Amino acid sequence: MSTSPYIIEITKDNYQTDVIERSAQVPVLVDFWAPWCQPCKILMPVLANLAEQYGEKFILAKINTEEEQELAAQFAIRSIPTVKLFVNGQPVDEFAGALPEADIRKFLDQHIPRESDALVDQAEQFLLQGAIDDALALLKQAKTADPANSNIDIALAQAYAASGNAEKALEIADGLPADLQEKPEIRVLRGLLFFEKQLENAPSEAALQERLDRDDNDSEARYLLAVRQVVGQRYEDAAQTLLELMRRDRSFGDDAARKALLRLFDILGDDPLVHRYRSRMMSLIY
Template sequence: MSQETTVVTADSFMTEVVETSARVPVLVDFWAPWCGPCKQLMPILDRLAQEYGGRFRLAKVNTDEQQELAQQLGIRSLPTVVLFKDRTSVDHFVGVVPEAQIRRLLDKHLPTSSDAPLERAQALKTKGDFSGARTIIESALADDRENISYLTELAELRALDGDLESARVELERLQGIEPNHTAVKRLAAILNFSDIIAAYPDVLSLRERVGSNGNDLDLRHALAVHQLLGGDVEPALHTWLDLMRNHRSYKDDLARRSLLQAFELIGDADPIVARTRKEMARLLF
């Protein structure tokens, strides 16, 4: 279970949901082990909690174990999902609904991206203001010390600022806690590609250089690294596949090794990974 998710009981509801919602919105999932639709909904909520990077907390209430709490809150159907903000319920839905509908509910009530610590820090990081970004994340961690998204962001900022050793120490610690968290995998990829990031820190300049000299394999590889880490996955994979196809000996098969690292970051659940693996297999055999 990720650090954005909390199991809630009647004893902890006031603290973990009501009081916490004064600092950050809390989405409460009322479910039961026998409920098939609940099991359909859970992975969607888990993924959104990770993706939104600390902009809300996900709390789960097993109504079989917490029947009195469910009755007090008027829960009659499962799954029921309620959003708490500023110590009160502000929205809800019942049953399995489309992911887009859940996103609309969240976006309606959550702080805007510009208000969220992670988003503000990332905006400063993009501008090269690593010190300002660290200040924001360190302040956020003072209130939420075990937030994986904040911890990985701080380690990433240390790496970008040249402190690779402490970033690697933190990565090892976080891999022991939450090895499959998207942010932890991203940090591992960043550290594996740290030499590229250090050599080509300015992605805008890099794009211009690739545009004027598309035959420079070092520049193309560096841009693919930045695209991957920036979430622009497809062009990065296409670049490495092209390098495999036409420049297999480039730096001891670097393109193939980069693709394997990319798969770790993206995750096998994404269909693009399966498609790219098939294309790799055709190139290899």
């Protein structure tokens, strides 16, 4: 029996109180194990050590599946060790097997709030208000306090992009771990910076429209007009303009219209426009 305040043994009698109800206040990591399981014996001290290190940020709850077969059956536990994380009374994530400590930390950090996340939230509010310098100052403070928090890096990249420092924003984005490179926030960031870079030394929208009025086959003008529409957040206009360019001149800029559409889709995420215009793009391709 553990004497740690962060590690508890769970039975059917205290499961409701110490897992379901307690997870409304703090995440509860439930370890399903058995005395005969060798991987369980490897995993147990790792989890116990992490529970002590994280302190009150999560509770480690241990369920002996040999003694608590009803609980094991309730969660359809077929192999052990199986570890489930409960938040607000519900299992929100899980892993199986004796993972290395670094992988378990990564698993926990996806769900357990960090003190530096509060600074990130505050910095994001500054960004929304246009107070970019204040946001950057706060994020640098957070980075010093908690250099391992990847949420700070993502917010820093966004803040540098908002400040006009695209080079620094991309440097930070490129330095993120591979699994974070595909996060929606980073895909949006890269998409926006791509379009903004296309506008370096580009004519005004009025001048581009004038060029198209004179020559309806001016592919460069049509492309740059679409880019200006993206940067101006007129996304449907941009999609229509890029589709028209695809229809007229697929070879322009090494299929630049299609590539720009894909970047626009990254920016839009799950917006209904994506499904509509992706279908139209595919029909032009095939």
